[in-house]
Amino acid sequence: MNENRVCQLLGIRYPILQGGLAYVGNGALAAAVSNGGGFGQVGTAGRTVENFREQLHIAAESTDLPFGVNIPISEHSANTPYIEAILENKDKIKAVSISAGNPKPYVPIFKDAGLTVMVVTATVKHALKAQEMGADLLVCEGFEAGGHDSPLELTLFGLIPQVARVVEIPVVAAGGIANGQGVLAAFALGAEGVQLGTRFVASKECEAHDQYKQLLVQAHDDATVVMERSIGRATRVLKSPFVEQILKLEKTNPTVEQLLPYIRGIHNRTAAVEGRIEEGWMNCGQGVGLIDSIESAADIVRNLARETVELYTSLAGLRQTFAE
Ligand SMILES: Cc1cc2nc3c(=O)[nH]c(=O)nc-3n(C[C@H](O)[C@H](O)[C@H](O)COP(=O)(O)O)c2cc1C
Numbered sequence: 001m002n003e004n005r006v007c008q009l010l011g012i013r014y015p016i017l018q019g020g021l022a023y024v025g026n027g028a029l030a031a032a033v034s035n036g037g038g039f040g041q042v043g044t045a046g047r048t049v050e051n052f053r054e055q056l057h058i059a060a061e062s063t064d065l066p067f068g069v070n071i072p073i074s075e076h077s078a079n080t081p082y083i084e085a086i087l088e089n090k091d092k093i094k095a096v097s098i099s100a101g102n103p104k105p106y107v108p109i110f111k112d113a114g115l116t117v118m119v120v121t122a123t124v125k126h127a128l129k130a131q132e133m134g135a136d137l138l139v140c141e142g143f144e145a146g147g148h149d150s151p152l153e154l155t156l157f158g159l160i161p162q163v164a165r166v167v168e169i170p171v172v173a174a175g176g177i178a179n180g181q182g183v184l185a186a187f188a189l190g191a192e193g194v195q196l197g198t199r200f201v202a203s204k205e206c207e208a209h210d211q212y213k214q215l216l217v218q219a220h221d222d223a224t225v226v227m228e229r230s231i232g233r234a235t236r237v238l239k240s241p242f243v244e245q246i247l248k249l250e251k252t253n254p255t256v257e258q259l260l261p262y263i264r265g266i267h268n269r270t271a272a273v274e275g276r277i278e279e280g281w282m283n284c285g286q287g288v289g290l291i292d293s294i295e296s297a298a299d300i301v302r303n304l305a306r307e308t309v310e311l312y313t314s315l316a317g318l319r320q321t322f323a324e
Contacts, residue, residue, distance in 0.1 A: 006193035023269050024206050040068070071106075073100055111134055138172065144285055156189065224239065228263060231254075240278075
């Protein structure tokens with residue numbers, strides 16, 4: 001029996017999670033991650049409630065293993081129909097991850113339904129609050145991560161050890177992880193699991209457009225930028241002419257209304273799902289330079305596990321390096 005607490009809570013083989021992926025976190029991807037021994041999640045963000053239900057159905061049909069759902073609570077003007085869809089399907093779902101806002105009203109709803117509750121946080125303060133609210137597990141997201149990041153800009157090296165030493169519930173590290181080095185480093189920092197986003201976009205089962213996946217494979221370490229800082233937010237995306245336009249506008253200190261025509265989710269959809277990359281933006285984490293190929297999501301999970309063990313074994317010499 002795997003004694004890792006994340007594995008026990010989620011009923012999985014490897015403590016490797018696929019994060020909620022707005023617009024591209026489809027049911028087939030979630031199931032493929034779970035079939036590889038990790039924990040897949042169907043995203044609500046960027047989906048109509050009908051489509052979310054459909055994706056849940058696809059995931060449940062495609063795996064007998066546990067999977068979850070993600071709900072960024074600030075993304076939907078009305079969260080209620082998504083919550084209803086989750087509760088109606090609670091027998092198919094193992095866990096819910098709540099992100100992008102105050103989880104307080106939502107934690108008891110999902111806990112009462114018998115679901116495991118994960119809260120995505122990016123500071124010690126919010127991690128402690130989430131624990132107090134009854135979260136079972138924390139996903140701590142560093143500023144390396146693709147998508148919406150905390151404007152406080154804490155990176156994993158600072159964030160994980162400082163959270164891990166004050167909370168009792170398990171911590172899952174997210175941001176910039178794309179191979180076994182990242183997984184092992186996260187554990188060394190005090191995490192008991194990892195969550196990846198960008199790596200799983202570049203998978204066969206992800207519904208992201210092939211243009212987007214190819215850009216991820218070609219990208220190097222300098223491929224990401226952060227937009228929306230001018231309005232007190234932070235979203236890590238792939239550099240592109242469309243994003244350059246946004247950054248240029250941001251230098252003029254625009255109002256949210258002025259920026260909105262460019263940062264609306266629809267522009268994410270246009271590029272990420274429809275492949276019209278000159279008309280929108282695509283989320284991307286800092287580890288993107290480590291992605292060399294588009295693999296099946298189950299293979300990505302298995303390779304991460306194998307690489308982590310290999311690396312751990314190869315580091316045995318450290319004992320001697322640091323011996324007194
Ligand atoms: C395409 C994309 C969409 C994302 N959408 C969401 C989302 O809807 N909800 C959420 O909680 N996190 C979202 N994230 C963050 C991921 O769940 C995950 O924590 C993050 O990608 C980890 O960093 P990495 O991309 O460097 O692996 C998104 C990330 C990406 C790359």
